[in-house]
Amino acid sequence: MTQHIVIDPLNRQNLIARVEVELDGHRVVEARIGNSNLRGFELLLLGRDPADAPWFSQRICGICSTAHGVASAMALEDAYGASVPPNGLLLRNLIFGADLLQNHIRHFYLLALPDWATFPERPPYVPRHSFDSRFSPAENARLLRNYEEAIRIGQKAHALLVVFGTRAPHQQAMLAGGVATAPTADRIMQAGALLSDLRRFVAEALVPDTELLAERYPDYFTLGRRPVNLLSYGMFPHPSRPGERYYPAGAVIDGRREEMEAAEIAEDVTHAWFRDPSPAPRHPARGRTDPTDDLSTGYTFTKASRYRSRPMEGGPLVRAWLRGDYRRGVSAMDRILTRSYEARQVAAWMEEWLKAVQPGEPAYTPPTPARSATGAGLHDAMRGPLGHWVRIRGGRIAGYQIVTPSAWNLSPRDGGNRRGPAEEALIGTEVADPAHPVEIMRVVHSFDPCSACSVHLLELDRTRGDRP
Ligand code: NFE
Ligand code: MG
Secondary structure (H helix, E strand, C coil), X not given: CXXXXXXXXXXXXXXXXXXXXXXXXXXXXXXXXXXXXXXXXXXXXXXXXXXXXXHHHHCCCCCCHHHHHHHHHHHHHHHHCCCCCHHHHHHHHHHHHHHHHHHHHXXXXXXXXXXXXXXXXXXXXXXXXXXXXXXXXXXXXXXXXXXXXXXXXXXXXXXXXXXXXXXXXXXXXEECCEECCCCCHXXXXXHHHHHHHHHHHHHHHHHHHHHHHHXXXXXXXXXXXXXXXXXXXXXXXXXXXXXXXXXXXXXXXXXXXXXXXXXXXEEECCCECECCCCCCCECHHHCCCCECCCCCCCCECCCEEEECCECCECCHHHHHHHHCCCCCCCCHHHHHHHHHXXXXXXXXXXXXXXXXXXXXXXXXXXXXXXXXEEEEEEEEECCEXXXXXXXXECCEEXXXXXXXXXXXXXXXXXXXXXXXXXXXXXXXXXXCCCCCCHHHHHHHHCCCCCCCCCCCCCCCCHHXXXXX
């Protein structure tokens, strides 16, 4: 007998995605992830000055906003043939690195840990699912203490971002051509003090707490598995070796590593609420955003992003895999572990970058804007590959397409009826108690899903049955 379960919302932040599964007995045999939020940013950028793109596109999200600042500035640099001085690349890496630490710390403690540890029976922790809590009372108490500390440390990560980024979220310092803040000695010292607090928390709390979780729940190295189809655009440009990134770009197809070919990226709208006269998937440089209010077919506002026609997973596990740092497996626990290891690695690199910054040297080279040009900015965000594609005509934006990590990880089925990565990962999951399907939440949350945080342009009326 099959049973239908809906988890809505599926997240502890931006409550706009839902997951539906079919259980055969206790086993997941079908999964669909839907996103009822229309990301209208691609439309509202049309006709604007290209220099607006980094400011506007960062508003897509309150948690990963800096990633959009980076990708958007890079798309304009590509369009203008502009370069960034080494100081600018270092400051950009530092600003983005601070935001990455903020994301990874908050995800583990605030967004994921309530799926595993026992929290007090009082607000803001209620209501909560009952589940198999396997920590001793002393371990549980330590996790809850670190949860509270993570709130303070997350603020320090934002404070670090602000040193060179000027504000958080939605920093204002990154432009096409570099970073507008001067790397003065006092700013470098201030950043160094904040970074050392963050490094200590990552080393003494985040990493050991994640390893404790992995030790208590080793079955999650089996749950949430999917085919080894992985994608990264790379992350953190090297300040003096052009083209090189600390995390390299690459693709893994059925377990085999290959070069990342941007021409192989395409979006399919067969099961998404968009119109397209052509049934073939489109490369984002030729992408369209034409939403429909006909919800009778499809189940999401997320387009199905594909690489060589395959659903590809992105995120810290993929970056560690491509760098050769970690290849244990592709499961829920591998995703969770590598996210914490990545925080440790990035914090260590940030210390190197901070030492390499040259006070007094420029961090910005003004670009010469082109009246007519196209450009692409491909750089991983915290959760996976992030691409911005811009087309400029008459000095104005004539086309803008964005493909986010969560569009990769939470993508729906495509024209070939192939599921997206998180949907694939859910198939086969054993749910002990269908009234409390915590296993499904743990698997989906291992991707750190985010379906557009801060701006909702569309409000569906649930009373009219507008939900899928
Ligand atoms: Ni709103 Fe994001 C990241 C981007 S995923 S968190 O990482 O880009 O949609
Ligand atoms: Mg898009």
